[in-house]
Amino acid sequence: MSESVVTLDRVSVTYGKQRALRDVSAVFPKGAVGLLGPNGAGKSTMLKSLLGFVKPDSGTLNVLGLNVADKPLEVRSRLGYMPESEAHIPGMNAVSFVAYCGQLSGLPKADAMQRAHEVLYYVGLGEARYRNVETYSTGMKQRIKLAQALVHDPDLLFLDEPTNGMDPKGRDEMLELIRDLAHNKGVNLILSSHLLPDVEYTCDHVVVMDKGTVATFGTIEALKGPAGRVYEVRVKGELPTFIAALKAAGLEASETDEDVMRVFVPGVPAGAGEDQQRICGVALSAGVQVRHLKPSLPTLEDVFARAIGEA
């Protein structure tokens, strides 16, 4: 695995009686990493622990080689954080707000102002930069949050649900920005989201969280597994009998709410069409008609569902 930007070693965080993180150990490599999980999985808590907002009950957190507990200021000077909720400094226009954030991050006043203009153009708010942030639309507020996180040129960005509340066009533009930052500008980022397509489009790696633990992690490609070994199948006949027959034949299948079921064929295929013949053979022996059979490309949704036990 490539060099890591964030490591967590047996980190536990508790809010009152609620355990938000349970002995979490994880390594986030350089590049764009998606932090996936259903609501309440512990994604935001993990980011807030890495920022030093939340003190873990146990365990150690390292960001860019620095221990968060020992050197919080050094860590935060190299981080950019785009919070999930709407957030701004009241009473300021966009350029003042972003320049102010630059100064708070240690940039000299003139540099902070220059960077504020540049970053606002970059996120697409150049024309609206003298407007008071409070008058911005939801999409613009998302962009200004990204701008304030970028102004001091961080080595690592934490993006917490960056496309929340955005219209489709704005969402696409935001994802383009995130992808550009990660792949062309050399900014490492951790994208926390419950929107799988957002993560799949922008990230190379993924960490899936569930109930305060890491359910799975790795590159998206590796987690998805080899293409063509999962098949979409629709049959006419007794479905439970067919599923039982598939399982007896060593294939994995499960009934779904939709009329198309997925069948996974383990092992290495003997030849072209071998898998399809096996499935049809099982269908024949189970007395059902195959109405639809085609290879299915595994998606991040499959990975996610498998990781959190919904598959």
Place this chain on the structure above:
Amino acid sequence: MSPIHDQSYRRYQGARNMSGSAWAVIAWSGIRAMLAKRAYLGLVIFSWVPFIVNAVRIYVAANYPQAGAFFGISPNTFRQFLESQGVFVFFMTVWAGAGLIANDRRANALQIYLSKPLLRSEYIGGKLAVLVAFLVNVTLIPGLLLLLLQIAFSGNFDFIRANAYLVPAVILGSLVQVIVASTTMLALSSLSKSSRYAALLYTGAIFFTDAVFGAVRVITGNTRMAWLSISANMGQVTDVIFRQTPKYETPWIVSLMVLLALVALSISVLERRVRGVEVVS
């Protein structure tokens, strides 16, 4: 329209300041924001009217001995000046201080601030500095300037030599007012997301404690319970600082302890409320 990312992003190669000066950035921004409000600027200018009146009084007393009996300058003049500035301290505290943290909490700005390389103490220090700057401007600075004017107009050091304690007294007396008002207001501001509610809380704290003391005074017929009132406690301590007999029967040390406890409580509230994440249990 071309894709927005084509407008590019540059890495920053310039200097970075890691000297813990974020509090000054916060303070300066807060001061500028308040001075940009014309009405508030008017209040700041108007708060110097008592200074001008006292300066004229000192000039007349120093240059027209026959008017000395009417315009007599004594150590009590400086004590009274600080007391008269109390009304400006109150209005400025409410106006400038109520929204200092409340507005940040309303806009979820705390997580923006605290994700930057600054400590919570720097954030609180910066906000406190905004209030302290305005309050010092109506207490300490004009108080010391009046002493300087007394020397300048009289052309000698006789008065100041005879009352050398006045310099530290003006400094301490001002700081008592400034520190108590600013820490209390800031703590109350951190308790709410509404600046109006914070202003009401502060006004209530000042007037309610005064009212309670007034009622107890009527019932008991003495002033031993003056420690119940924030302003009475400040008055007691300031009287002692200016070597004057305290107005009320409450021992000054009790008043001082009450004020110290109030400041300690305010700091404790700030420590609990100023956090990057709000945990609702």
